[in-house]
Structure formats: C-alpha cells, structure tokens
Amino acid sequence: MTTPSVELKSVRRDFVTPSGDTYPAVRDINLVIPAGTFVSIVGPTGCGKSTILNVVAGLLPPTEGQVMSFGKPVSGLNAHTGYMFQQETLLPWKTIVDNVRLGLTMRGVSSKAAKRDARSWLKRVGLAGFEDRYPHQLSGGMRKRASIAQTLITGPEVLLMDEPFSALDVQTRQVMENELLQLWQDSNTSVLFITHDLDEAIALSDEVLLLSSGPGSSIIGRFDVELPRPRDLMTVRDQPGFTEIYTKVWSQLRQEVMKTYAAI
Amino acid sequence: MTTPSVELKSVRRDFVTPSGDTYPAVRDINLVIPAGTFVSIVGPTGCGKSTILNVVAGLLPPTEGQVMSFGKPVSGLNAHTGYMFQQETLLPWKTIVDNVRLGLTMRGVSSKAAKRDARSWLKRVGLAGFEDRYPHQLSGGMRKRASIAQTLITGPEVLLMDEPFSALDVQTRQVMENELLQLWQDSNTSVLFITHDLDEAIALSDEVLLLSSGPGSSIIGRFDVELPRPRDLMTVRDQPGFTEIYTKVWSQLRQEVMKTYAAI
C-alpha cells in the first residue's frame, strides 16, 4: 500500500472560549485518505468539519494527536494541500482574473501564461466576461466559483474543499461537480470534501465520513461508496445501492442533528 | 384587495463595470407581494436575485422603474423590511447575544428584556450555550443561524431573506424552515425568499418566481403553489401537485442555467 496522502491519528482540537474555558471542538479523529481517493465529511452544522480541514491544512495545530501527509508529520503549513475555505477569501483589491492566477504567479509562471490559464479556468466555472471585475462587483455565487477556480488552478495533490458549491443553484452545482470529478479523475489528486448535501457527498465520494454533533465531535460513521467509476452525475442517483447508502447516512445524521435540538 | 406589501413596477437596475460600461443586472421586473404571502425567487447564480432584494430594501435605488411598499413609494431605506443578507453581517465586536438583541436595543427595549428575548431566539436556532462567543468563534453555519435570529427578533412586516439556510445541513435546515413557517403563519408577515433549493422554495412558498440568466434578467416564470396550508414540511414533498410544480420549475431553470454554459 502506498503512503496515504493524509493521515490523522487521534487528533483532538480544543478552543478557549471567552469565559476562559476550554471548548473541545473535535476529539479522537482518526482518518486515512489514500492518495487519489475522494472522501467527504458530513455532519451537523458546527460539529467541527472546518476545524478538521484547518488541521489537515496545517493552519490549526492539533491540541493532541498527529497529522501526517505523505508519510511526513505536518508542522506548519501542509504544502501538499490546496484549500478552498468556507469563508470568502478573494483579495478585494485584485480583479477576478488576477485573483485566480495568483497561485500560478507566485509559483513564477509568466504573467501572460498565468492569465491565459486563469481565463480558461474562469470560463470553466462560467465566469467568462467577468474577468476584470473586482470581487465586490460579483454575486455571492460568482465569488464562490472564482474561489473554486483559484484553488484548482494550482493543481494541488490534496484538495480540501469546504462547502464549495453551497451558494450555487442546483444546475450550476452539477456543472461544477462534473468539472471537479473530471479534474480528479484525470489526476492523482486526493479530495477531502465538506458538504451538507448528502446526495452530493455520495455521488462524488469513495467514502463518506459522518461526524457526531459537538462539543467534542468524533467520527461516528464511515460509509464506503462502491458505485462504479466513472460516474455520470446525472444518473448516479438512480444506480442500485445509492439510495441504500443515502438512507443509512441520513438516518444516522438525523439522529445527530436532533441531539442539538433536543433541548428546545 | 389590500395594498400589497411590496410592489415593483418595471424596475431596472444597471451597474457600471470597471471598464466604464453599463451592466444591466435586472430589467423589467414587475412584482407584487400581497401582505402576508410567501414568495420565493429562484434563478441561476449571478442572475440578479440579491439585486432585487437590495432594491426592495431600499439599499439600491432602481435605475428605472418604481418601488412601492404598502402603497407608498420607497425612497431611502424601506422601513417595513427586515433583511437577512447573503453575506456575513454579524458585528465582529459584539458577542452573539449582543448581535441578536441589537434590533431590540435600538428600538429602546430594555437591555434585560432584549437579552432574554435574544437568548430565547438563540435557543430556537440551536445556539444555546454559545451566547457569549464572538462571531469568529463560531462555525459558518452557526453564524448564519445567529443572523437569522438577529433578523427575525424584530418582527418585520416584510422579511427579505437571501439564501438563509444554504450553509446548514439538511436536518438543521428543516428545523429552521419549520421555525420560519411557524413565525410567518402566526403573523401577517410577507416573505421574499431567495434559495437555490427548489424543494425548499416550493415547500415554503405561495408563489415561486423564476429569473432568467443575466445580463438583464427578468422574471420568466411565475408559479403559484397551491398546496394547502398549514404545510407539514416532512410530508409536503409527497403531496399531490408538488412534483408537478417541481418538474415545471426545474425544466425551465435548467434551460436558463445551460445558457450560461453554452459557450463552454
């Protein structure tokens, strides 16, 4: 077996709350992402999904446990990863095309080549004609798509995506999902994907992880999706086995969410 | 017939692009929201949904056309509306509970009463126990829920909501939708609701409006949803007529979105 692209061993991450207490966001996270696999994380809102991505990216050091990437412990930033954040991260002072080409420019690609590449990526995410706008001149969904292009253009070995498609309409979303799957199939990229859309998680992934509700969430379900590849996103939902997995994940997720509202 | 809570007459809104050209975001928008109705807007990303909400709120003056609210032309802010923005709008320097009670505090409600109210609202959106956190100490979905509480607490006559639930997991989303419907039923509030989830739009609304893709979008479809009230969100999708409307809206929306990607 090859070394996994990402491995978390008994990771725990605490935060200090305003009152000075310790708030355990996630604990006991064990996670292996073999190179080239597509793994999704689902879980109730606020359970710690983004926290896990931050830990994998090396932005948040774990309070306990170990993070490995391609066999080496991660200290500081994890250089293998590309990260599309949940928040808006486009630089407001750069036009869209300059934002998208940033990763290439910083790698020393010539301005011209980087621009060409950025334009073609913008076209792929449906933003042709908006290249010279500043982020605030775009709609929310357009900004998200620009961020997607910005992250994908550098071709990272491990792709971390935090709800990338949630601001898009269903149809655009499917186009984007297709792009992503295409890109993933054509490369040896591993993907760690956060979504609230179970459909999406199952349709795209090799494995779906379910986090329990916080505080101190941990992984309470691991579901292998053994639908054949390549998948046609238009029809994958109708394939035998899809509904089965869906129902399994769904019922467990539902229990988790209900815990949060139990008190109401 | 009573005066409608909101009425747009031939509204057009242009933006000036960086190159100095005029970009027509929406045009020829005619829209009537009778008091107490629930209207949803769907449409491809970037078509101009948020622009319409901004116009109704009085934040963006229309380039052409007229905006009326309860029979009076809107000039400056529309005082009848409460607006939950698509962007994050919590004040970073206030704790969650202070953010939520802000609307009441500014109306002169005593600090104690406002806090009590805010706490109960935070409980309703599942944020009990997080009252004293600052926004950056919450997850993305939690911030959205705090925003919902912040908007709803003042009980506006017209509620404008821009993708309020898109950052939430399916289950939490349903809880929130239920809360919203409850609130709406118990008052004479009108709601203008933007979502990318067709299911959600149909399940909640009296009318679904479909915007064409930009530039210069206009309303190309109006679908009355005549499902009986009160609706049970758990089962409404199985009611006769739901799938019919869904299919109608869906096929038209799909065509619209595809126009954007036609060039790829």
Next chain:
Amino acid sequence: MQQSDLPVRRTARARARRRRWIVHSLQVAIAVVILGGWQLGSNTGFVDSFFFSKPSDIAARAYDWIKTGYILDDLAVTLQEAFYAFVLGSLAGGAVGFLLGRVRLLAEVFDPYIKMLNALPRVVLAPIFLLWFGLGISSKVAFGFTLVFFIVFFSTFQGVRNVDRILVDNVRMLGGKRRHVLRHVLIPSTATWIFSSLHVSVGFAIVGAVVGEYLGASQGVGYRIAQSEGTFDTTGVFAGMTILTLVVLVIDLAVNRIERRLLRWKLDEHMT
C-alpha cells in the same frame, strides 16, 4: 469545565509567562547595551559629554529633581497641558473625522483647508498662540491640540471611510438610526485606527506642551529644559527628557490597557 488546571490552559499560561520573561530580558538587555555603551563612551571621552552628558549623571539628576520635588510642580503643569491637549484634540479630531467621514460634501469642501492647516509650522505660529491664549496653560494646550487634532482626525476619517458597508446596511435595516450606526458600527470599527492614532497622539500631546513651554512659559518641564539648555546644562536637559519619557511610558501603558479591553474581540482573533 470550570477546572483551571486543564492541560491546554496550563501550557498556554506557562508559554505566555515564558514569553513575557523573554521580552523583558531582551528589553533590559537593549537598555543595558545602549546606556552602558553611552556611559563607557562618556567616561572614555569618546562621547562628548557637553552634548550628551552621562547616563549616571542624568539618572542622578533626575532622581534628585524628583526627590527634592523640584520638578514635580512642573511635571504636574506639563501633564495637565498635555492631558487637555490630548483629550480636546482627540475628541475634536475624532468628532470632525466622523462627521467628514460620513458627510461626503463636507469632506470634499473642507479637505484642502484641513490639509493646509496641517502643513502650517506650529512653531512659527507661536506668537499668535501666545497672543490669543496668553502665556498660561491655554497656549500650550492649543499648541498640543494642533498636533493631536490632525493625527486623530486623519485616522478617524480614513477609518470611517473604511467601514464595511454591509455592516452599516445591516444595522440600518435592523432599524438603526444615524446615532446607532455611529455607536454600534462606526466607533467600534474605527477603534483600531483611533487607538493607533492615540498612541502617536500621547507622544505629540506631550511634545506640544513641552515645546509650548519651551517657547514661552514660567513653569513646566519644557521650561526647565529650556533653562538647562540656556545654561548649557546638558545633564539637566536630558534629565528633563528622561522624566518625560518615563511618564509617557506610564501613560501609554494605560492606553494599552484600555485598548486591550475595548478591542478584546480582535486580539483574541489572533490568538490561535
């Protein structure tokens, strides 16, 4: 979770303590190197003590001035002047900054005038200050005011211009009137800018008071410094300045403390 001995917190606290220790040692080390070198230079005649005096002499003089109470009245006067200049200048600068920051027409109209006034050399205007405000405390306050005002004004103005528009819109949609927007959005969001300018202003308020005294007064630290300078008593000049800087440090600690309280939400953000 009320236990205070959780491992995370313990290590965090220990780390903070260790860091503080490093910082203080480094600060002391720097002071020792500079003062030591200076003292050595003076003793060996490498540094001309006509211009620089000796750290040991300066310290002795400062100590003496304080012990005998010679300087205390003067210090009180200077601090009073600086205090008024600081408070009035900050308030006026902040108020005008907010006003012009929000009312675009006013900003455009007054912009060139403010720039012009700011470029006037205050020292040259000393006669006019003395004429208008007399020789007493008011002329020094006015002097410091003209320094503090502009610094706070420009910071506040730019800060207000920089406020995230969506936050203002949201508060207005929640029913906020002008004063609510000011209180809940503009002031907190401008706070970092204002504090940044206050740090400079504290210094400039003191400078204003001292220079004002230096140009014409009968008391105050600036007067004492001028007196020492007039008799070529460099030790006295440096002793006066040493006392001033120590006072400024103490004041700045206070500003820091207030800042840390008011900007808690922000500091915290950088903790992780």
Next chain:
Amino acid sequence: MQQSDLPVRRTARARARRRRWIVHSLQVAIAVVILGGWQLGSNTGFVDSFFFSKPSDIAARAYDWIKTGYILDDLAVTLQEAFYAFVLGSLAGGAVGFLLGRVRLLAEVFDPYIKMLNALPRVVLAPIFLLWFGLGISSKVAFGFTLVFFIVFFSTFQGVRNVDRILVDNVRMLGGKRRHVLRHVLIPSTATWIFSSLHVSVGFAIVGAVVGEYLGASQGVGYRIAQSEGTFDTTGVFAGMTILTLVVLVIDLAVNRIERRLLRWKLDEHMT
C-alpha cells in the same frame, strides 16, 4: 456597450459635474468669507495688523517673492528637505511597521522604546541634530524624518495587525511565501492606513523642514520666515506660510491622485 451616451452614465456624469461645482463654490465662499473678514478687520483696525498683517499685503508680498524669484531657491531647498524627509520617513516607518507588525516578539520588545522616542520633543533635540547632521540639509531632513517616521510607523503597524487573517491564510495555502503575503495581502490591505498617514506626513515633512530651518539655516522658506519674524515683518511671515500651504496643496493633490489610482477597487465600492 461602448456607447458613451447611455442615460445612466450621462446622468451620473452630469451629477458629478454639478457636485464638483457645488464643492468648488462652497470652498471659494469659505475662502472669501475668511479672507474678506480678515481684510475688513485689518482695514477697520479691528484685527491688529502688526500680528496678523492684511490678506491683500500678504498676497502682494507672496506674489512679489515669487515673481522676483526671491523665494524660489528657498522653496526648492525646503521642498528638497521635505521630500527626503517624507520619502525616507515613510519608507523606514513603513518597513519597521511591517516588520514589527508581523514579528510579534520584536513588537513587544521594541514597543516601549518606540513610544519613548516618539515622546521626545524634537525641538529640544535641535542641538544634537546640528551636531550629528551639521547645518546643511541633512539636519532638516533628520528633523522631518523623526516626525514622519512615527506617524507612518504607527499606521502601518496597526494596519498590518488588522489584516484579515483568512486572506493571509488563503494566499499562503495558494503557495505564497512571506514576500508574497507582503506584496499581495499586507501592502494592499494596509494601503488605506498608509495613505491616511501619508496625508498627515506630507504636512509634517514640510513642518519638519521649516522648523529645522527656523532653528538654524542659511536658506529655505523657514529661514525666510524666521528672518521676517526677526524684523517684525508679519507680512513676510504670512507670505512665507501662504506659499508653503499652496505648495502643500499641490503635493497633496498628487498624493490623492496616486491614492485614487491604487485604491480604485475600494473607492468604487462606495460608488453605489
């Protein structure tokens, strides 16, 4: 959509023109009221022209000084000094601000020292400036430097501290090294703060140069002002200052223009 006569744009442009017109009229009105009142006061003896001279005399003198070229060499010297002070002070203040803003340990160690230095009254230090930098242009540059440096430093420092963390993280995740973060995030995001401080700094650079000259020089506008003051020639003093402020206005226009270019993305945001 290349037509330039679209109705939106036409009205927008017309509105901008009208606004400009209003702004300029108001500015002129203010100037007329102040100068007119002053002139009237002087003529009727209500304002003592020994201390304030008369606007008409001042204008005549300023015109005369410029026409005969009397002041031009001095102006060139002063501007040169101010220019160096401004450039060096801004660069150093900015660089140190960025450094301390990013490296927390350094910031904590040097914080009290910087505050102390900023509170030193520069005028008192004039002899030391003369000693170190001689009588020529360098001592005036040094003088202005000490004013500009601190203003730009504090702004930059606070600006860097204020940078949105997520933007930095994103650029780093995209493969950005330290210098990329500096160039693509820190500098642009701090730009408004820096420009705000530059507006004050332009004024202070000139003030520094003039005060330096005022304290000892053989040329420069400050020298001319001092000379006029020495001969009780208030008209000359005011004429010198008038010329200075006009020059500052011109410089500030340039800074504004650069600012507007560099912060286009931002101004635009407030357009709607």
Next chain:
Amino acid sequence: AKSDSSKLTIGVGGQSSLVYLPTTLAAQLGYYQQVGLEVTLQDLQAGSKALTALLGGSVDVTSGYYDHTIQTQAKGKSIESFVTMLKLPGIALVISPQEHKQISSISDLKGAKIGVTAPGSSTDFFLNYLLKWAGLSADAVSHQAIGSGSTAVAAMEQGTVDAAVMIDPAISELLKRQPDTKILYDLRTADGVQKIYGTPQYPAAVLYSTSSWVKEHAAIAKKLAAAIVKTLQWINTHSAAEIAAKMPASLVGADKNLYIKALSAAKPTYSLDGKMPPEGASEVLKVLSSDPAIAKANINLAATYTNSLLPPS
C-alpha cells in the same frame, strides 16, 4: 574645522538681531574679502545654537555673547573671544504699558511677573543680577519666558507680564506702538550700564571660537578681527540710515524707518576698537555667578578672551 585656511563659516546667533549687525555688515561691505577671507554666514537664530554649532564643528567661529565663553568654561570646554563688537549689552528693563502702578525701581516690581527672552538667557541672568543688586531675593519676582520677537511685544502690550527685560528691535517696536512705554533700566546707554555695573563697558556680542582653533588659526582670527574692527569704525562714522542702506533688505524688513530708528538707538552700543574691557569681563562673571554651577567653577577669566589678535590701534 575646514582645511582650506582662507575659507570659514561664522555662525551668527540671529542675523536679524542688531547686536550681531557688524558680522553681517562686514560681509556687505566686502571687508572679509579685503582681508583675504571667504566667509559664509550661518544664521542660527540664537546665541546658544551658534555655540552648539561651534562645539559640534559645524562652524569655525561664532558671533555670539561673551557670556558663553565663561559658561562653557564652567562645563570644561575652553572657548575664547578675540574681538568685541558690542560694549553695551543692548537690553533694557521695560515696564508694560498695561502696568498702572508707579514703578521707579526694581523694588517696586516685587511679586510681579517679569518677562525674559528665555530661561537661562542673558536677559534672565540680568534680571537675577538686578534683583541681587537691589537686595531682593532671586524669587522675589516670577520669571516668565516670552521670547524676543513679537511674542514679547504681545506679552507686554497685553499686560501678560508686568515688565520685561527686552532686546532690540523688540524695544523699538514696542515704543513705536506704545510711545509712552517706560524704560526702567536702559543698558543700551553707557550711563545705564554705569549705573548698574559701575563700569561704562560691558562686553556683549563678540566673535569667539574654541581656544584650539584660535591658537591654530591665529592668522585667520587676526584677519577676522581686523575686518570687524574696520566695520566698527565704519559704523561709527556713518549714520543709521547709511548703515541700513548697506544691510540686505531681508534683514531690514518691511519697515525701514523703524529699522533706522532702532539702529540709531543701538549705535552707541557698538564697540569702537573691538577691545575687551577687563572690568567689563569681570562684571559678566559676576552676573553669571547667580548660576551656582558657575559660582563654583573657579573661572579663569584671562582664558576667555584675548585682545592680542586685534589690529594695532
């Protein structure tokens, strides 16, 4: 400190001040050139700044007050005056026009606010001396720094101070604006000086440099002294108007008549031969001795000046 021996810089403690007029006038008359010197004048606004510039090496020679030579000796620096330009201090104790009490001597000013140009300046020392002379204690009056220019005039006119030790041209300016202003002690006249100091000459403005410079550049110092003495003689033989005509317009200022008037008043204060009067020198030391640092210092007066570089009379 320049190596080129015929070039030098003189720091002037305020070119517009009449007390330093000979330094500028010599340049205007071309006398420096005549003796083969290329002199640059550097206006340093105040005597103490000019001294600092000298000690810092920025200028070679200072046109300043003789007092400085004694004060710096007390600080362990030896500087030496080699030509005296002003034999009377050119200061006066003036009563504010707002002061309505009858003042006929310093004793009447007990408890009053008295202006001096700056703390530690020669006007300040004069006031101290005056108090001692009248048998009053040093804190019998409050010393108020009011500067030497229009600030001083403003302070006097507004009555912010009850009296002030002033210098010209501020005195003339004040007299012009308030003609009935009373001058209590006028040290611009030999009589006035005689009354206070008991000797008719009291050295004020001089040219001085560091003793080592004077020793190493005796030839240059000699030439400088010659040029100044020649200027002093020229002043003596010309009218105030003629002198004013020679001075640069920027120093005369806008009101030429006032300048001439001030100059007429100041003319008797200029020395005729550039000589340091030894009794005057010891008077200066007496005046300065109100500063304990100087009283303690055991000053060697002979080292503070030399008359040996003056041209033979």
